[in-house]
Amino acid sequence: LKFLLSWWTMAAADAAGRALQDLIFAAVRDAVGPLHQRLDDLARDLEHVKRCVDSSAAPAAPSVMPASSEPPQKKLATACGSEPSESRGVPPADPSAKTVVQPSKPDPPKPAASRPVSAGASRMEQLAARLPPKQEKNTPLLSVGNTVRVLKQDIARRAMISFIDEDDGTADVIYQSAAGDEGGTAPAGEEEDEETVKLQQIRALEEFESKTGLQKTMDENSDFFACCSVLKEQGNTLFKLKDYETASWWYGQIVNQFMSRELREEHWVMLMRDGSLELARVRSVVSNDLVNLVFDKNGKQMGLSNVSAAALVPVFHDHLLLQTSVYMNRARCFANLNKNQEAAQDLTTVIGLWGCVNVLPDPEDGAREAASEGLCKAHYLRGKTRLGRGRHDLAASDVKAAMAGNPAPALLRQIRQLERDIEISKKDTKRSNKKLAKEVAKWADAAMSNMDQATRDALDGAGPE
Numbered sequence: 263l264k265f266l267l268s269w270w271t272m273a274a275a276d277a278a279g280r281a282l283q284d285l286i287f288a289a290v291r292d293a294v295g296p297l298h299q300r301l302d303d304l305a306r307d308l309e310h311v312k313r314c315v316d317s318s319a320a321p322a323a324p325s326v327m328p329a330s331s332e333p334p335q336k337k338l339a340t341a342c343g344s345e346p347s348e349s350r351g352v353p354p355a356d357p358s359a360k361t362v363v364q365p366s367k368p369d370p371p372k373p374a375a376s377r378p379v380s381a382g383a384s385r386m387e388q389l390a391a392r393l394p395p396k397q398e399k400n401t402p403l404l405s406v407g408n409t410v411r412v413l414k415q416d417i418a419r420r421a422m423i424s425f426i427d428e429d430d431g432t433a434d435v436i437y438q439s440a441a442g443d444e445g446g447t448a449p450a451g452e453e454e455d456e457e458t459v460k461l462q463q464i465r466a467l468e469e470f471e472s473k474t475g476l477q478k479t480m481d482e483n484s485d486f487f488a489c490c491s492v493l494k495e496q497g498n499t500l501f502k503l504k505d506y507e508t509a510s511w512w513y514g515q516i517v518n519q520f521m522s523r524e525l526r527e528e529h530w531v532m533l534m535r536d537g538s539l540e541l542a543r544v545r546s547v548v549s550n551d552l553v554n555l556v557f558d559k560n561g562k563q564m565g566l567s568n569v570s571a572a573a574l575v576p577v578f579h580d581h582l583l584l585q586t587s588v589y590m591n592r593a594r595c596f597a598n599l600n601k602n603q604e605a606a607q608d609l610t611t612v613i614g615l616w617g618c619v620n621v622l623p624d625p626e627d628g629a630r631e632a633a634s635e636g637l638c639k640a641h642y643l644r645g646k647t648r649l650g651r652g653r654h655d656l657a658a659s660d661v662k663a664a665m666a667g668n669p670a671p672a673l674l675r676q677i678r679q680l681e682r683d684i685e686i687s688k689k690d691t692k693r694s695n696k697k698l699a700k701e702v703a704k705w706a707d708a709a710m711s712n713m714d715q716a717t718r719d720a721l722d723g724a725g726p727e
Contacts, residue, residue, distance in 0.1 A: 413504075420508055432460055506599050513595065532574065539614030541577070542566070579629075583628065586612050590612050596608065597647055645661050654688050
């Protein structure tokens with residue numbers, strides 16, 4: 263009886279074990295089956311993304327190129343009245359950008375004999391290569407690999423769709439920025455910025471942001487300043503969309519073209535001397551990157567020889583309104599991105615340009631009337647950026663300069679509010695410094711109390727030999 267009972271118990275346990283094993287296998291199969299299918303779908307999506315990236319890295323199709331054999335970026339520089347040249351004072355574009363189109367070894371441009379700039383390609387020349395190809399009409403906006411704009415509450419950013427979950431109504435995106443310090447893919451050693459967003463936040467890019475859009479701008483505006491004006495309006499559109507990063511890069515292309523224009527004799531320029539920008543004229547061109555200048559100092563003509571062209575800001579007195587607005591708009595973009603130092607630099611240039619109005623012999627019509635208001639706004643905005651960096655004294659000096667310009671009532675209220683903010687920030691900084699000083703004193707007292715007598719004697723006797 264004991265044997266039979268033992269055998270029956272073992273058989274029942276074995277059967278229960280097999281039943282439990284079957285239940286576990288069934289549960290695992292039901293759980294893993296959909297996951298396996300999801301992984302297969304993700305693999306196909308990733309393969310699609312890879313094909314999109316490979317196609318964007320391939321040479322541009324003939325339909326994107328202009329009718330001539332020149333690449334569109336070279337045609338733009340030629341149409342604007344100058345050969346491509348390296349932008350002065352601007353770092354080279356980020357080589358890690360994913361969408362750069364590498365042309366097949368074009369012949370290097372020939373520098374002009376009287377051009378005081380270094381030979382090389384301006385960053386406007388790279389604009390077409392950094393823009394995404396135009397989206398085909400039959401390609402849905404919500405497709406993996408598409409470059410789109412993601413709208414948020416306070417800002418918008420360009421991104422590439424990496425995964426779409428229609429059931430949840432979301433998409434995974436990889437944010438893209440413009441080139442170099444103003445954009446591009448993530449720098450080497452840093453992870454790319456990814457996020458899951460609602461499908462309702464995704465919008466299509468503007469038509470002019472594609473290669474074909476740039477080609478249309480070039481074809482319709484052969485004049486240099488007309489082309490820059492159209493590019494500025496496109497940047498304004500991006501600014502209104504709150505895509506400050508792309509807008510700042512867009513304005514930057516115009517700045518780069520201003521900086522790379524050919525300098526000739528009697529051309530007006532600005533030079534940083536003693537912490538401020540001074541107006542000067544090109545007396546003669548020494549070489550490709552050196553010029554001789556002449557400027558007024560206390561009513562006397564002073565000369566300056568062998569000045570690097572990279573240190574100069576050309577002044578286009580007959581297009582001063584366009585030039586100042588581009589720098590001002592880019593400064594606003596930098597301020598919205600919390601890049602206060604970059605914004606302050608652009609605003610310093612704006613202040614220098616407006617300060618030239620009363621010195622230039624024949625400024626653009628309307629420039630003298632706009633100079634006073636422009637100076638007040640530039641000083642006010644620079645004061646805000648300096649306050650953001652904790653430079654209270656410099657911010658206060660900007661407030662004083664803005665007040666002296668007889669600003670409009672609306673701007674005057676903003677200036678007075680900035681003045682109050684500076685005083686509040688000063689008091690807060692003073693309180694925090696006192697608190698920090700007390701903490702340091704406590705730490706020093708504690709450290710001294712833990713020292714033995716020999717160490718104290720050694721510190722008391724320490725001094726110059």
